[in-house]
Amino acid sequence: MATTAAPDGFEAAFPDLFALGYRVAFRILGDGGDAEDVAQEALARAVVRWTAVQDRAGGWVARVAANLAIDRYRRRRRSGSGWSGPGPDWVADRYQPERLDLARALRRLPRRQREVVVLRYLADWSEQDVAASLGCSVGTVKSHGARGLGSLRRALSDGDPGRPGGAAAVPREGVGDVHAP
Amino acid sequence: MFTHLDDPAAPAADEEQLRAVLHRADRLAAARSSRHRLLAGGSAAVLFGAAVLAGVLGSGGTPAGPPQGSPAPGAGTAPEAGAASAFDRVPDPVPAGTAVPTTALTGVAFAGADHGFGLAAHRGRLVLASTSDGGAHWRAVGGRLPSAVRSASTSAGTAELQFTSATTGYLWSGPPAGQAGKADGALWTTDDGGRSWLRFRASRMVYDVGAIGSDAWAVVGNCLTGQTTATGCSLRLATSTDGGAVWDERGWIVPSWSGTGRQGSQVALARATPTEAYVVAAGVGQPAGLLMSTDDGGLTWQSRTMPCAAPFDMGAQLAVSGTDDLWLVCGGQGTAGNQMKALYRSSDGGASWRLAADSTGPHGFSTPPPSAGVGYLPAQGYVAPYTAGHRVLAVASPTTAWLFADRGQVVETTDGGATWRPVRDLEGAGLAGGAPGNLTFVSGTTGWVAEEGVGLWHTVDGVRWRRLGR
Numbered sequence: 001m002a003t004t005a006a007p008d009g010f011e012a013a014f015p016d017l018f019a020l021g022y023r024v025a026f027r028i029l030g031d032g033g034d035a036e037d038v039a040q041e042a043l044a045r046a047v048v049r050w051t052a053v054q055d056r057a058g059g060w061v062a063r064v065a066a067n068l069a070i071d072r073y074r075r076r077r078r079s080g081s082g083w084s085g086p087g088p089d090w091v092a093d094r095y096q097p098e099r100l101d102l103a104r105a106l107r108r109l110p111r112r113q114r115e116v117v118v119l120r121y122l123a124d125w126s127e128q129d130v131a132a133s134l135g136c137s138v139g140t141v142k143s144h145g146a147r148g149l150g151s152l153r154r155a156l157s158d159g160d161p162g163r164p165g166g167a168a169a170v171p172r173e174g175v176g177d178v179h180a181p
Numbered sequence: 182m183f184t185h186l187d188d189p190a191a192p193a194a195d196e197e198q199l200r201a202v203l204h205r206a207d208r209l210a211a212a213r214s215s216r217h218r219l220l221a222g223g224s225a226a227v228l229f230g231a232a233v234l235a236g237v238l239g240s241g242g243t244p245a246g247p248p249q250g251s252p253a254p255g256a257g258t259a260p261e262a263g264a265a266s267a268f269d270r271v272p273d274p275v276p277a278g279t280a281v282p283t284t285a286l287t288g289v290a291f292a293g294a295d296h297g298f299g300l301a302a303h304r305g306r307l308v309l310a311s312t313s314d315g316g317a318h319w320r321a322v323g324g325r326l327p328s329a330v331r332s333a334s335t336s337a338g339t340a341e342l343q344f345t346s347a348t349t350g351y352l353w354s355g356p357p358a359g360q361a362g363k364a365d366g367a368l369w370t371t372d373d374g375g376r377s378w379l380r381f382r383a384s385r386m387v388y389d390v391g392a393i394g395s396d397a398w399a400v401v402g403n404c405l406t407g408q409t410t411a412t413g414c415s416l417r418l419a420t421s422t423d424g425g426a427v428w429d430e431r432g433w434i435v436p437s438w439s440g441t442g443r444q445g446s447q448v449a450l451a452r453a454t455p456t457e458a459y460v461v462a463a464g465v466g467q468p469a470g471l472l473m474s475t476d477d478g479g480l481t482w483q484s485r486t487m488p489c490a491a492p493f494d495m496g497a498q499l500a501v502s503g504t505d506d507l508w509l510v511c512g513g514q515g516t517a518g519n520q521m522k523a524l525y526r527s528s529d530g531g532a533s534w535r536l537a538a539d540s541t542g543p544h545g546f547s548t549p550p551p552s553a554g555v556g557y558l559p560a561q562g563y564v565a566p567y568t569a570g571h572r573v574l575a576v577a578s579p580t581t582a583w584l585f586a587d588r589g590q591v592v593e594t595t596d597g598g599a600t601w602r603p604v605r606d607l608e609g610a611g612l613a614g615g616a617p618g619n620l621t622f623v624s625g626t627t628g629w630v631a632e633e634g635v636g637l638w639h640t641v642d643g644v645r646w647r648r649l650g651r
Binding site: 005006011014015018019022023026027030031032033034035036037040041043044045047048072095098099102121122124 | 182193205208382429
């Protein structure tokens with residue numbers, strides 16, 4: 001396809017940003033094709049706004065990828081496809097119920113809590129990096145993260161606690177990695 | 182903490198991914214620019230409307246200009262006798278603008294009466310050619326086809342092509358024998374008339390594509406091994422609303438289904454309207470396949486009666502002339518260039534079927550109908566197994582259709598399939614379906630027949646055919 005050149009700095013950042021967007025999307029959707037589409041869309045949007053986002057591109061891409069993945073989950077839910085019933089081999093995903101709960105819980109979080117949870121637990125960033133990306137203090141990240149994680153834990157506990165990745169996989173405040181550096 | 186949800190086979194970011202992102206960014210930027218112009222109001226809004234109108238005309242009606250690029254020696258003149266060998270003497274890569282003889286075409290796809298594209302055999306590889314005069318003259322597009330298609334054996338007929346405008350097109354390849362269920366889906370799209378291609382990475386094999394304007398559907402799945410058996414397979418629908426730049430695998434056509442695939446079997450999509458479509462999976466399951474329909478844009482699918490049954494259970498092809506008018510030709514055992522066939526018709530969207538014709542009598546066109554009300558379908562030629570790109574059935578109306586069976590003649594019916602006769606203008610033309618080629622129509626009267634090494638024929642009234650180029 002005939003395309004314009006990548007803006008300065010984008011091509012160098014592309015591999016890491018793509019991997020980040022893909023990881024965030026895949027953890028929610030559990031489908032490689034969907035995650036790839038989401039990562040591409042998030043990065044395309046970053047290109048369009050590159051001048052504004054390049055200094056905080058990682059956080060921006062992770063958050064947009066999470067939002068796009070949640071949107072995709074909602075569309076699937078409305079169409080009743082791909083998320084329930086016995087599926088073929090490519091959805092024989094033992095963590096599918098957990099992804100479903102995760103998407104649902106993320107959707108319900110207040111914006112700031114969701115941003116922190118996405119960056120901290122889906123992008124695997126440190127609290128310091130999350131704080132720098134969001135332009136807030138580490139303490140704010142801790143408090144939003146704790147509240148968001150609490151909501152996630154409750155949502156994931158609503159299901160079968162014995163299932164893989166269920167409630168047992170979500171750390172308790174002060175015990176798991178909530179307060180880890 | 183969610184590392185257990187990661188993809189152990191996450192793809193690496195590569196050049197292709199980067200191109201896809203930049204391409205999508207271009208479209209986003211263009212859309213934003215258009216919105217801004219529209220919001221500016223006044224004359225800007227008028228200009229935007231004119232631009233949209235021009236786009237509509239350019240993509241669907243008025244033919245665009247010829248392929249860009251520096252014409253090679255010989256370009257600009259009609260291909261003449263001996264052009265095929267001259268074409269093969271052109272070194273690879275074939276320069277844009279190089280004249281391509283019609284005898285090199287292995288299959289054609291037209292976006293309208295004038296604009297068409299074709300895969301052409303060149304030194305054992307495939308190149309893309311285009312025409313803007315209804316197929317009279319063809320030029321190499323230039324650029325590069327995806328390597329999986331470009332390097333494919335031209336005798337295998339491994340790639341299929343569809344264009345919806347002079348610029349937007351789709352290219353896909355059927356399941357490679359013995360690899361379905363493992364291989365990535367192989368579907369590429371172009372928005373620059375085939376000069377460059379963008380790959381869509383489907384979760385499974387891409388079986389068929391149907392596009393109406395910029396609204397494109399692809400059937401993906403793992404139902405056929407191409408060789409022996411697939412169990413617990415599924416078919417899924419991928420859709421794009423922007424000409425193939427971004428795809429969404431939105432849902433199941435068949436979520437979980439045990440079936441038996443045969444070598445060369447086909448899963449095909451037939452779109453009657455933007456929201457109504459049919460998917461036929463032939464040679465799979467019991468009795469001899471699966472027929473699904475949707476009337477809500479692919480959100481939900483309903484199972485329909487699949488009439489093909491033994492002995493006509495080796496494969497089938499479906500064509501539609503309208504929302505509810507379906508034609509299904511089923512193939513049975515074949516031998517020595519002949520195959521038992523049955524043609525079923527439905528006028529209620531597949532809810533019920535009637536046998537319109539079959540070839541249970543002795544081979545030959547003079548055989549009387551085997552039973553009252555059932556016509557005779559020539560046994561000559563194969564409708565199954567499916568050769569990628571070789572759609573054997575084209576339907577113009579509830580009464581008129583053409584059949585170009587592999588290794589058979591082109592035959593036509595004007596009475597709904599009860600009687601079939603060879604197309605007079607094509608008799609003796611050497612068309613035999615043995616080489617890659619196809620039969621395609623863009624309206625009830627305008628169509629083309631191509632076969633590699635033989636040539637290209639064209640009709641504008643559905644009755645008289647004339648040869649194009651050489």
